Amino acid sequence: MDTNKLDNPVWFSLSETHRDSALEFDGIKFYKPEYCPFGGFIKMDQTAHSIDEYARETSNFYVVGDQPEFNRSIILNKELICNQMVLDKEISIAISENIVELNTNQHDDLLNLVNLVQPGYFKNKTSELGNYYGIYKDRQLVAVTGERMKMNAFTEVSAVVTHPHYTGRGFAKKLIAHTCHQIFLQNKMPYLHVAENNVGAINLYEKLGFKTRRKMSFWNLIKTA
Secondary structure, three states: OOOHHHHOHHHHHHHOOOHHHEEEEOOEEEEOOOOOOEEEEOOHHHHHHHHHHHHOOOOEEEEEOOOOOOOOOEEEEEEEEEEEEEOOOOOOOOOOOOOEEOOHHHHHHHHHHHHHHOOOOOOOOHHHHOOEEEEEEOOEEEEEEEEEEEOOOEEEEEEEEEOHHHOOOOHHHHHHHHHHHHHHHOOOEEEEEEEOOOHHHHHHHHHHOOEEEEEEEEEEEEEOO
């Protein structure tokens, strides 16, 4: 499978499966901020004006890929460097847990758990971008995994989260295997992004069969005025 579109995952997701969730400003495509604070671009010389336009919608966001140009009203808060990893075959592990596909009635459970563990990325409508799967214990959602950026041939695995009181029980790998199976059923390739210094997570993904394809930068930009 040609994976070149993964070099610009936001742009191609918003050009294909998620085009209805896009805001476009002269060459940069952004997710509407209630879905996901990410943008991607093709032409470098158009980024500064477009970033100013999007900053009117939300003051804290990310541009994914090459470093963009931006004006003085915008500051670069940080560069988050991730390993972009891909999976080319099913994960072969036993899944003994009861995994449920989360629906709108469980939206608050999902939002609260992800923002407890990974605050700042998961927005009110992020769950509408794909399917999310969870494990409940004693009527509490304790682990989730789902889908975020989507193209015609690729789906990003995201929000791999376990409540701190329930780690070490193998929930994450079972949810990843289940989620990736559902993606393969759609004839798509699963991929994900993980911070390059998150050695524990990278080791888990490698054991499950993911391979690092490249480094991917997430440029966190903040509007100052």
